[in-house]
Amino acid sequence: MLGDNPASPIWRAERGGIVPGPIIAVVGDANAQRTFSPPMKDPAMAKLAARELGRELARKGARLLVYGGPFIESDVVTGFVEGKPAEDRSILMWYTRNQEPPPFAEEATNPKLFDRRLEKGEDWEVAFYRALTRADGVILIGGSNATMISGQVAIGAQMPILALKEFGGGAARVWETLSAGEDLPNRAEIDLMGHPWRKDDSAAACVAALFAQLRRRQLKATAPGPLTAILSGLLFAAALAIVPFIWGGNALAVWMLFVAPLLAGSAGASIRPMVDRLRGTPGVTVSILGALVLGLVAGGMAGVLFVTAQLTADPTLTGAQLIPYAQRSIPFAVAVGFIAGLTSDAVFGKLLGLEAVATRGMPGVEAQRR
Known part of the structure; x- marks a missing residue:
């Protein structure tokens, strides 16, 4: 079973070497110039929350799965790099050749952390949704239709999910559809996703909830026949x-x-x-x-x-x-x-x-x- 910290020896000792941490996909947007449904609440705080989540994920030994562009991923990547991840190539970027996203600012200063990979197809949706199925968990903040669809894909696949209701957008619509006892998150975790963001402890609590879901999913997958x-x-x-x-x-x-x-x-x-x-x-x-x-x-x-x-x-x-x-x-x-x-x-x-x-x-x- 996973330890609380995937970067710990519990995660790595299985084959005597370094086992990569879980891949956490990040989807959403907090652009104050866009119109979201429900309306975006406090875009500045949403970006701060994304940055804090990135730092916490780096400390826990996770890897990021991002597409790129001027979306919420950029804030998560900034926080992730600030958290000083231990492994190179821990920020995965999967995209199609004709829709290559612009580089993150951190790629210039920390190129070893990034792993760009081309996927088949020409539309960005091909790489985007295919990559989601390879993730171990997903974080949703704000966003619109793509965020909502990503959340439903994660729910249908019984994937660990963190959909922050506080900031509105597609993530809030996903949160409204979560059902304790039917979906992977339990009641306490769903309630946590709906709480107002607190700078002192929300990031740690949310990442802990995400990893708790991951442990439950793995226990279910390894249950005896x-x-x-x-x-x-x-x-x-x-x-x-x-x-x-x-x-x-x-x-x-x-x-x-x-x-x-x-x-x-x-x-x-x-x-x-x-x-x-x-x-x-x-x-x-x-x-x-x-x-x-x-x-x-x-x-x-x-x-x-x-x-x-x-x-x-x-x-x-x-x-x-x-x-x-x-x-x-x-x-x-x-x-x-x-x-x-x-x-x-x-x-x-x-x-x-x-x-x-x-x-x-x-x-x-x-x-x-x-």
Whole structure:
């Protein structure tokens, strides 16, 4: 998984050398002489925001993808060069031969930072939109139709996106179409894009949100396949079956005590995406099969810990007392399994943290035994 700083050893150590940082495309315009819809707000501040974002991207080890010309890219490039990027050829310019953009002012003083590349075709749109599909993320500020189209391309491709609403233009129109739970940005990140720009911390917060989206996208892309999920679920169920078979004497009530939280956990995990969507704070998206297996394992583990807690609290639960205990405890096991599946991220977080298992029985069960 990516580190917070792609320029860090976490990003670079994979093959023992320097791995280039993510490519962030920049699209937009803040020309005070143009008419935008919705109207451009504070073009001077928009240019300052672009420059600050450029500096922050350079510090984070990212690369820029720009087309050129007197647009918002020029301000981002200025800030990027000021941020002193560590790698040469970290500002990518892809364009068609008949539509070669004029050089940036920084190309004269820092030529090693720029990488110009010719694309096929004659119209500027050919290189422009084709290059977007090769980016790892996109930043939109102001702009008009091209900015709006670029944003929709990014949304459709589940690409990390930063569309600043504050400055109006096409970027604001893109922001209005973002939907937490359906698109890659979550509710907090969409809200951040709509906040007024603050000189002290907005750039760092926005770039952090962009990289958080990139991490989520990579996690989704590297998620295990269905065969792995099925095998994991079967192995866990087989391991769990040993407990009622040996400890419970193969009694039906004891089997149900362990099967119930498995099924309830899968149900809880299946419902979780709907709950997340209603709240507007989705986690990492997984397949339906993956969610079922995660819920099954979380519910099963919670059931085991639940039963273990009761046995630790009352070691006499053996023999003839075992069947009545199992029958009384099944409703509790269902509830525990469902909650574990619904909150499977928290369950696995605790297990990975090696937190101590509680050894006190549930009050309701203890009261029944008394």
